[in-house]
Amino acid sequence: MLHLGVNIDHVATLRQARYAQMPDSINAEPLILEAARECEAAGAHSITVHLRADRRHIVDTDVFLLKKELSVQLNLEMGNTPEIVEIALRVRPDFVCLVPENRQEITTEGGLDVTAHAAALKETTSRLKTNVTRVSYFVDPVLEDIHACADCGADMVELHTGTFANSFGKEREAEVQRLCAAAELAHSLGLQVNAGHGLTTQNVRDLFAVPYLAELNIGHHLVSRAITIGLRESVREMLVVMGGYGG
Ligand code: PXP
Numbered sequence: 001m002l003h004l005g006v007n008i009d010h011v012a013t014l015r016q017a018r019y020a021q022m023p024d025s026i027n028a029e030p031l032i033l034e035a036a037r038e039c040e041a042a043g044a045h046s047i048t049v050h051l052r053a054d055r056r057h058i059v060d061t062d063v064f065l066l067k068k069e070l071s072v073q074l075n076l077e078m079g080n081t082p083e084i085v086e087i088a089l090r091v092r093p094d095f096v097c098l099v100p101e102n103r104q105e106i107t108t109e110g111g112l113d114v115t116a117h118a119a120a121l122k123e124t125t126s127r128l129k130t131n132v133t134r135v136s137y138f139v140d141p142v143l144e145d146i147h148a149c150a151d152c153g154a155d156m157v158e159l160h161t162g163t164f165a166n167s168f169g170k171e172r173e174a175e176v177q178r179l180c181a182a183a184e185l186a187h188s189l190g191l192q193v194n195a196g197h198g199l200t201t202q203n204v205r206d207l208f209a210v211p212y213l214a215e216l217n218i219g220h221h222l223v224s225r226a227i228t229i230g231l232r233e234s235v236r237e238m239l240v241v242m243g244g245y246g247g
Contacts, residue, residue, distance in 0.1 A: 002213055002214070002215070002216065002242045002243075002245040002247070003045035003046065003214060003215040003216070004043075004044050004045055004046075004215070004216055004218065004235070004238060004239055004242060005044070005045060005046040005047065005048045005075055005194075005196070005215050005216065005217040005218070006036075006039040006044045006046075006047055006048065006218060006219065006222055006235055007048040007049070007050070007077070007196075007217055007218060007219025007220075007222075008032060008035050008036060008039065008047060008048070008049060008219070008223070009048075009049060009050050009057045009058055009219055010057065010219060010220060010223040010224075011030050011032055011035040011223060011231075012032055012049075012057035012059070012062060013056070013057045014030055015028055015029060015032070015057075016056065016057055023059050023061070023062075024059075024061050032049075032058070032062045032065070032066065033065055033066065033069055035231055036066055036069075036070060038230075038231040038232045038235070039072075039231060039232075039235050040070070040071055040072050041232055042231070042232045042233070042234075042235035042236045042239065043235065043236065043239050044072060044235050044239075045072055045073070045215065046072050046073040046074065046075050046094070046095075046215070047066060047070055047072060047073075047074055047075065048074075048075040048076075048077055048097070048217050048219070049063060049066065049074075049076060050076075050077035050078065050099070050108075051063055051076060051077075051078055051084055051087065052079070052101060053079060053081060053083070053084065053101060053103070054103055060087060063076060063087065063091050063093075064091060067091050067092065067093060073093075073094035073095065074091075074093040074094050074095075075093060075094065075095050075096070075097055075136075075217070076088055076091065076093035076095075076096045076097070077096075077097045077099055077108075077138075078096060078097070078098065078099065078101075079098070079099060079100065079101030080098050080117065080120055080121060080124050081101075085124050085127065085128075088128060088133065089127065089128070089131050092131055092132060092133055093133055094133065094134065095133060095134040095135065095136060095155075095156070096128055096133050096134070096135050096136065097136040097137070097138055097158050097194075097217070098121065098124065098125075098135065098136070098137050099112065099138040100112050100113070100138075107197075107220075108138065108197070109162075110140060110160065110162075111137075111138050111139035111140035111142070111145065111160040112137050112138055112139055112145070113145075114137060114139060114145045114148035114149055114152060115144060115145070115148045118148060118151065118152055121137070121152045121154075122151075122152045122153060125152055125153045125154060126153060129153065129155070134155045134156065135153070135154050135155050135156070136154060136155065136156035136157060136158050136192075136194060137149045137152070137154045137156075137157055137158070138157075138158045138160060138196075139157050139158070139159065139160060139182075140159075140160045140163075141159050141160070141175075141178040141179045141181065141182035141183075142178075142182070143181065143182065143185055146182050146185045146186050146189065146191070147185070147189070149186070149189075149191060150186075150189040150190070150191060154191060155191065155192060156191055156192035156193070156194055156214075157182075157186045157191050157192075157193060157194065158194040158196055158217060159179055159182055159183065159186075159193065159194070159195040159196075159210075160195075160196075160197050161179070161195050161196060161197045161198055161199055161207065162197040162198050163175050164176065164179060164198070164203070164206070164207065165197065165198025165199060165200070165203055166198060172206060176206060176207070176209050176210065179195070179207070179210045180209060180210050180211065183210050183211050183212045183213065184211060184212070186212070187211070187212040192214045192215075193210075193212045193214055194214055194216065194217060195207065195210065195213055195215075195216055195217075196216055196217030196218060197217075198220075198221075199216055199218045200218075200221040201221070201225075201237055201238055201241050204216070204238070204241055204242065205241065205244065208244065208245050208246065211247065212247070213245065213247070216242065218238060221238075222234045222235055222238060225237065
């Protein structure tokens with residue numbers, strides 16, 4: 001069964017639009033934990049939050065609270081920086097997804113350059129795994145990068161579906177082929193295969209051609225749909241579509 005990880009960063013984006021100076025105040029809404037519980041009630045398998053260096057949406061207290069209160073697994077998305085790694089070691093999320101992070105970007109723009117940062121990634125991966133956190137790398141569907149993930153000790157890859165989501169027709173078909181090849185290779189190397197970025201109920205069926213998918217991480221679309229149909233219904237709607245994945 002294909003699992004759904006719901007990224008609730010944009011619930012925090014809304015809170016920070018008003019309460020950036022006091023995200024922990026009793027007036028600060030929407031509540032991150034309440035949003036996470038709606039996702040859980042709808043059947044989400046994990047909750048993802050990205051603790052960015054600039055704390056533009058999720059803040060440290062959100063991560064500790066979610067880890068303490070969630071029934072489902074917590075996936076902490078993070079850049080490989082000493083400050084955030086120390087926090088991850090204290091939080092002990094169920095899994096971590098290492099991503100490249102650049103202060104100017106609006107959202108994570110590309111996958112990790114695993115080869116260029118292999119030594120640092122290897123060290124962080126080993127520290128997190130010793131601390132009982134499984135480790136995923138967010139990567140473009142590039143075969144050299146998939147090999148590098150296995151060499152660095154990653155447990156999982158999250159294939160970047162941004163190009164897939166933003167392409168149509170022949171271009172999308174070509175991107176699906178790249179994702180298929182990356183998934184085949186990752187699976188053959190013993191890596192769990194996840195995917196995410198830009199996925200919607202409209203485009204996700206086109207991704208079903210990709211084999212071995214274990215979990216999709218989806219945020220913006222689900223939180224956007226929540227404005228009109230509510231978060232619980234938005235997550236349910238996606239889970240119904242994802243039920244069509246054959247593996
Ligand atoms: N996976 C990763 C690694 C991401 O950085 C993001 C965006 O925060 C997502 C998945 C979710 O992307 P989207 O919000 O477009 O669904």
